[in-house]
Amino acid sequence: MTAVTATPAHQEAGAIRAALPQLAPFLGILALAVMLPFISNDYWALIGTRAAIYWVLVSGLNLVVGFAGHLAIGYVALLTLGAYTTSVLVAGNVLPPVPVFAALPVAAIVGAMFGVIVGLPALRLRTFYFAMSTLGFATIVTQIALAWQSVTGGGIGISGPEFPAPFNTAWGFYFLCTAFAAFTTWMSANIARSRFGRALIAVRDAEVAAEATGISKPKMLIAIFLFAGALAAIAGGLFASLQTYITPDAFTFDLSVLFFIAILIGGRGSILGPMLGTIILTILPEIAAPLAAWSTFLYAVLLLVIVLVMPGGIAALLDFRNRRPLASNRAILPRPAALADIVRQRAGGSALALRDISLSFGNVRAIDRLDLDVAPGQIHGLIGPNGSGKTSTLNVISGYYAARAGTMTLGDAALPPGMPALRAARGIARTFQTPRVIGEASVLQNVMIGGTIEGRASFVEAMLSLPRNRQDERMLAAKARGLLGVVGLEPLADVRADRLQHSELRFIEIARALMLDPDFLLLDEPAAGLSSDEIERLAGLIKAISGRGTGVLLVEHHADLIFDICHQVTVLNLGRTLAAGTPAEIRVHKEVVSAYLGG
Amino acid sequence: MLASILASGLAAGAIYALVGVTYNTMFSTSRVMSFTAGQLAMLGGVFGSMFTLKLGMPIVVGLLLTLIGCAIIGIITEFVAVRPVLKSLDQHLYVLSTLALALMIQQVAAIKWGTEPQPFPRLIGLGSGVFDEKFWLPVVACAITILGLEYLYRRTLVGRAFVAIAEDNFAARALGLPERNLRVASYALAGVVGGIAGFSGGELLLAFFANGALLNFYGFVPVALGGLGNNRGAVVGGLALGLFQQAANFLVGGIFSSVAVFALFIVVLLAAPQGLFGASTARRV
Numbered sequence: 001m002t003a004v005t006a007t008p009a010h011q012e013a014g015a016i017r018a019a020l021p022q023l024a025p026f027l028g029i030l031a032l033a034v035m036l037p038f039i040s041n042d043y044w045a046l047i048g049t050r051a052a053i054y055w056v057l058v059s060g061l062n063l064v065v066g067f068a069g070h071l072a073i074g075y076v077a078l079l080t081l082g083a084y085t086t087s088v089l090v091a092g093n094v095l096p097p098v099p100v101f102a103a104l105p106v107a108a109i110v111g112a113m114f115g116v117i118v119g120l121p122a123l124r125l126r127t128f129y130f131a132m133s134t135l136g137f138a139t140i141v142t143q144i145a146l147a148w149q150s151v152t153g154g155g156i157g158i159s160g161p162e163f164p165a166p167f168n169t170a171w172g173f174y175f176l177c178t179a180f181a182a183f184t185t186w187m188s189a190n191i192a193r194s195r196f197g198r199a200l201i202a203v204r205d206a207e208v209a210a211e212a213t214g215i216s217k218p219k220m221l222i223a224i225f226l227f228a229g230a231l232a233a234i235a236g237g238l239f240a241s242l243q244t245y246i247t248p249d250a251f252t253f254d255l256s257v258l259f260f261i262a263i264l265i266g267g268r269g270s271i272l273g274p275m276l277g278t279i280i281l282t283i284l285p286e287i288a289a290p291l292a293a294w295s296t297f298l299y300a301v302l303l304l305v306i307v308l309v310m311p312g313g314i315a316a317l318l319d320f321r322n323r324r325p326l327a328s329n330r331a332i333l334p335r336p337a338a339l340a341d342i343v344r345q346r347a348g349g350s351a352l353a354l355r356d357i358s359l360s361f362g363n364v365r366a367i368d369r370l371d372l373d374v375a376p377g378q379i380h381g382l383i384g385p386n387g388s389g390k391t392s393t394l395n396v397i398s399g400y401y402a403a404r405a406g407t408m409t410l411g412d413a414a415l416p417p418g419m420p421a422l423r424a425a426r427g428i429a430r431t432f433q434t435p436r437v438i439g440e441a442s443v444l445q446n447v448m449i450g451g452t453i454e455g456r457a458s459f460v461e462a463m464l465s466l467p468r469n470r471q472d473e474r475m476l477a478a479k480a481r482g483l484l485g486v487v488g489l490e491p492l493a494d495v496r497a498d499r500l501q502h503s504e505l506r507f508i509e510i511a512r513a514l515m516l517d518p519d520f521l522l523l524d525e526p527a528a529g530l531s532s533d534e535i536e537r538l539a540g541l542i543k544a545i546s547g548r549g550t551g552v553l554l555v556e557h558h559a560d561l562i563f564d565i566c567h568q569v570t571v572l573n574l575g576r577t578l579a580a581g582t583p584a585e586i587r588v589h590k591e592v593v594s595a596y597l598g599g
Numbered sequence: 600m601l602a603s604i605l606a607s608g609l610a611a612g613a614i615y616a617l618v619g620v621t622y623n624t625m626f627s628t629s630r631v632m633s634f635t636a637g638q639l640a641m642l643g644g645v646f647g648s649m650f651t652l653k654l655g656m657p658i659v660v661g662l663l664l665t666l667i668g669c670a671i672i673g674i675i676t677e678f679v680a681v682r683p684v685l686k687s688l689d690q691h692l693y694v695l696s697t698l699a700l701a702l703m704i705q706q707v708a709a710i711k712w713g714t715e716p717q718p719f720p721r722l723i724g725l726g727s728g729v730f731d732e733k734f735w736l737p738v739v740a741c742a743i744t745i746l747g748l749e750y751l752y753r754r755t756l757v758g759r760a761f762v763a764i765a766e767d768n769f770a771a772r773a774l775g776l777p778e779r780n781l782r783v784a785s786y787a788l789a790g791v792v793g794g795i796a797g798f799s800g801g802e803l804l805l806a807f808f809a810n811g812a813l814l815n816f817y818g819f820v821p822v823a824l825g826g827l828g829n830n831r832g833a834v835v836g837g838l839a840l841g842l843f844q845q846a847a848n849f850l851v852g853g854i855f856s857s858v859a860v861f862a863l864f865i866v867v868l869l870a871a872p873q874g875l876f877g878a879s880t881a882r883r884v
Contacts, residue, residue, distance in 0.1 A: 071694055124869050127691040128632045129823065131698075133868070136816050136861045140854075147854040253812065257702060264695065293710060300702035307695045308683050 025272050026185065029279075033178050037171050045170040046242075051282040052177035053238045055275060058259050059184040060231030062274045063224045065263045067197060069204035070122045070221075071131040074138030076256035078229055080145060081114055082107045082236020083160070083246050084152055090161035094151055100161040104237045108230040115229015116222055123218055138256060145248040157247030160240035177238055184231055187463050189271050191227070194462035194469055195448070195455045195476065200224065201269055201438055202449045209436035212398055213512070214424025214453040223459045254296045258282075261303045267313025269440055276314050322496045332507055334488040334537050336544030342482045343517050346549025349376040350411025352397070352428075352520050357406035359392055359575075366392040367403070368575040373568075374520060379542060379552045381562040381583070384572035385596055390555040391433060393572070394522050397553070398423050398430050410520075424453050427519035431512075431526060435505035439498030443489060446497050446508050447480040450515030476515075483511040487541065502529045510541070520551045527558045539565050559597060563587060571596060604845050606729040610803055611817075612841020613741035614640070617796035618818025619825070619833030620744065624789035625676075627765035627828050628782045629685065631693040634701035635676045637815030639669050639790055641808065642704070643797015644719060645712050648806035651720045658722055666794045673790025676700060677783050701811065708808040719801035733802035740799035744792055745834060761785055765828065817844075820864050 036048050057079060064072050088094055089103035098106070121133045145152045152158060166172045191197050202210035203217050210217070240246050262281050266273030285295040306313060354372040358365070367389045374380045382390050395401045397408065399420035408415035410426055423430075429450070437446050455476065457469035484490045487507040492500065497508065506526055513521055523542070527535045535558060543565055546552050556562050562569060563583040571578040571592050578596075579589045586592055621636040646668045650661035680696040725732050751758035760781055763771040772778045796814075797804075804810050820840050825832020840860065847856035 071691075073698065121865055121869060127694050129868060131694055132816060132819050132823075133865060135812075136864060139813070139816065140857050140861050143854050143857055147852075294706070297703055297706040297710075300699045300706065304680070304696055304699035304703075307692050307699065311690075311692065 026275075029275065030182060037174070042170045045174045047283060047286055049170075049174045049177045049242055051279050052174070052181040053235050053242060054259065054262070054282055055181045055278045056177070056184050056238065057232045057235035058262050058274055058278045059181070059188040059271070060224075060228035061259055062263050062266075062271065063188060063191060063197075063200065064119070064228045065260065066266070066268045066270065066274060067192060067200040067204070068122075068221060068224060069201075069268070070119070071127055071260075072119070072122075072134045073131050073260050074118070074134035074136075074253075074256055075228075075232055075259050076251050076253060077118065077134070077138040077141040078111050078115060078232035079236040079239060079255065080141050080248075080251040082111045082233025083240035083243075083251070084145060084158070084236075085110050085233065086161050086237030087158050087240045087246060088151055091158060093158075100163055100237075100241070103161060104234055107233040107237050111233020111236070112226040112230040115225045115227075115232065118229070119221060119225030122221055122225075138253065142248050142251060145251075152248075155247060155249075157245055159245050160243050161237065162244075163241055173241070177242075180234065180238065185271065185275065188227075190465045190469075191224070191459075191463050192269075192271055193473075194457070194465075195452050195472060196220065196223065196459055196462050198441065198445055198449055199452050201441055202452075205438040205440065206436040208400070208420075209432065209509075209512075210449070211400075211420040212423065212430050213450050213516070214421055215449075216421050227463070254299075257296055257299055261299045261306075265302060265306050265313050267315025270313070270315030272318065273313050273315035321494070322499065326492070326495060326499060330491070332488040332504060332534060332537065334507070334541045335485055336541050338482065338486045339514075339544050339548060342479060342486065343514065343545075343548045343550070346376060346519070349519060349549060351375045352415075352551060352553075353409045354393075354397070355407050355409075357393075357396060357403045357408070359389075359396055359401055359403050365575050367396065369406070370572075370575070370577060372570060374551045374553050375568075376519065376551045377546055377549045378567040379546045379554055379565050381566035381569040382553060382555045382572065383557070383559070383562055383569065383596065384578070387574075388572040389575040390572055391524055392575075394430060394524055394553070394555060397522060398428060424516055427516065428522065429513035429516045429518035429520070430522035431506070431509035431524055433524045433528070435502070435509050437497045437505050437508055439496065441497060442494050443497050443500065443508055444477065444480055444484065444493040447483055447511045447515060448476045450512035451476045451479060454515070479515060480511070483514050486514070487511045488537070503531070503534050506530065507538075514545070518550060520553065521545060522553045522555075524555050525557065526554070527556055527561055535561055600849060602729045604842070604849050606731075606734040607803075607848075608842035608845035609838060610734040610737045610800070610841070611845060612838035613737035614796050614800040614804070614814070614837075615817045615821055615840050616834045616837025617737070617741050617744060617792060617799075618814050619821040619837050620748070620830050621789045621793040621796065622818060622822045623828050623830055623833055624748075624785055624792055625673075625681075628761060628778075628785040629677075629681055630688055630768075631681050631685070631697070632819075632822075632827070633676060633681065633693070633697040634815060635672070635680070635697055635704065636789070636793060637813065637818055638701045638704040638708075638811040639672060639793025640797040640800070640814045640818065641708065641811035642669055642672060643794040643799075644801040644804055644806040644810060645708055645797075645808070646794070647798045647801050648717055648719045649712070652718065658720070662798055665798050666791050669794030669797075670787040670790040672704065673786040673788070673793070674783055676790075677786035681782075681786070701815070705808060705811050708811070712806070712808055714808060716805040716807035719806050721802065737796075737799045737803065740795050741834065741837075744795055745830065748792075748830065757781075757784070817860070820860065823864065823868055 036044060057075065061072065061075050064070050085107040086103045089098045089106060090100050118134055118137050122130050125133060146154055162168060163173060167176045199210065199215045199220050202215060203220060243250055258281050262277035263274045266277035281299060285292045291298060352374040354370060357367055357370045359367040370393065382393060384390055392401065396403050399418050402417035455472040457472050462469045481493060484493050487510055489504060489507055527538055530538060539561055542552055554566065566583055569583050569586045570580045571586060573595055579586055579592050618636055618640050621639055622632060625631060625633050643665055646665040647661055650656045650664050651658055680700040681693060684692040684696050723732050752762050760776050763776060764778055764781055821833045821836030824836035844856050844860050847859045
């Protein structure tokens, strides 16, 4: 464990120094925001306040749209909800009047609840469907605001809340909103940089791999929908105060469009980009006054241009680091010996056993009464022609398919069919036939994904960057760096994963799977597409992994690799076991030779 | 009251069904759901009112020009918002590009046409009360459109080519079908269907820029209920939606009818994400 327990104080200072280039733009914007009163007039106070309020909402929505990738286009509904909740509570036309600083938290709670209600369809619905459902919600909220006259004042409206001194002047309120904006930036950045932020991106770009690492999509999404809903409602309260008087007309769909497009112009998975996007879109109609009526048209044109020409948005423009060319003659040089520092040594342990497993797709029997045992510390090869059920077997073990019949046990405990997200906690990790890696995240972040369930800090601790979260982050980063050393990719740790070669992606997947320190590792054709040198190094790596007591189930077409490193081999044909035994037995097995190996 | 519910429900339902068919027509050749479907129907009303009332043209000429105008908008959709993003269909960029184009159409309509609903001419002058033409015209238009499409898809070569592309894009291209031209044609066809929806529903919905967003949602509900690309499902779903909405409208009031429609939409989709008549999804791993 030496790599994991370096002195924290030293690392902290190093981390701050490393983060400084990323922090600088935010500090610059904050400095400009603080200087604004000294270089401009009340008119700009209004615009600045508006930008700050919008950003309070967008900083939350950014996690939904930019990080989780859900196209929530109707967020003006939650702004409306927050604005009316705050105004109604302060005006006291339903309950006794409440001070505004008490009404805002109530609005936040209401917003968080509705944020989840609006967001929940995202668990089942894809892209366009989800966009439509948020759009539908936005329409009915406005209609309800219009119709529920006794509470909202209907079309006549209701006065917005007034803040007490010193926040009742233009600049006083400006500073209040800026403070809110700074605080929400800090919180959303904390979430984005924590294991929760990485898990969101993993669910977005590699959902299947995210499940295999034990990330629970519902939990993640509910957490950010609560967060985004609360921030949107708070923004609504501030917005109502800025407007001084609100009617349903104040909450046009154009606002929704502004929020949504600010994020897309900014770029996915970034915080600085959407922030600049929000500021630009707020100021744009002001400096081009004759265009004010056309502002939505302008936003739409911008959106179209961004989508067609620059899908990465502002963030991609500002990403200088990933434009440096990578060395073209780089090689993957694993150091299996280093595994001893990171992965614990197991003595014995329980075996993974499949009994009588059957699986069919329609009338096709993919697996037919299969028995399979993977012992700890052993490498078990699974070979057979295409379509013989090798990958299906892995998918049954890791829960993507529920077998029609048969049982799976891990030691004495049964392994429930289905439920892929629960496999990681049972110590089963896997890689995929086509590497499922998050292209937009760095190599290091991709590997850190693998350890998501090892973190102990809660979502709130991550949001406020409390000590336990910082400890998690240090632990995950150190472990991931160590494992990158083991698989031989350490020099590429900070490079975007989509810039890597195919063979390197395969080794990233292995490192990610090892983050779990798994009892069993399922490898799905890890040697496909590798050069013969690389296959040799892969063989050494797999041997070292099993040497730590991990059971390895290896699906592969390279017969040499299988016979070289496996302790046991099972041959499948048409979903049935054709032969099982040691490599020496299989190599001379008549049917195997004629059906598969040739010769 | 029952007669009013039936009349207005079927009329609104027929319009929703036609917008649903517009979605389906675009989807079938490109696997893209476009936010411009509702805008095309909105334009059917706006163009119709503009040609016949503002410019004083005869109804038939107005109808023809409206359909041509909508077909052109359909073709523009294909060129601007669909073709460039087809290469990376799995990234769902079409959601954004078609949304952008839909917003542009809506904004231009709002500024050039005005933000107030404007009258639509009486087309034939037949019927009154619950048998007023504004109620039965959309139903007749929907029936004729569906029959026409069925004829097109089953009896004509072009129609069969559409079906082939919808069924299996790669195989159709391997057979030498001009996939790109057929896609453009299907977008023009979608424009025509959307135009018919707007024109036949003009007396009911008026020429109003905000109809676009509304029809986008209400036209999508039958598609979602009936399953993507399934015209029969869209018609059944559309008529059911129209009746449900109008019944709720008469019984509990307008606001709660939209809440009811929204709730129905969400509940059905959560229960059956692929629609009531749709097929299940492909394998993921």
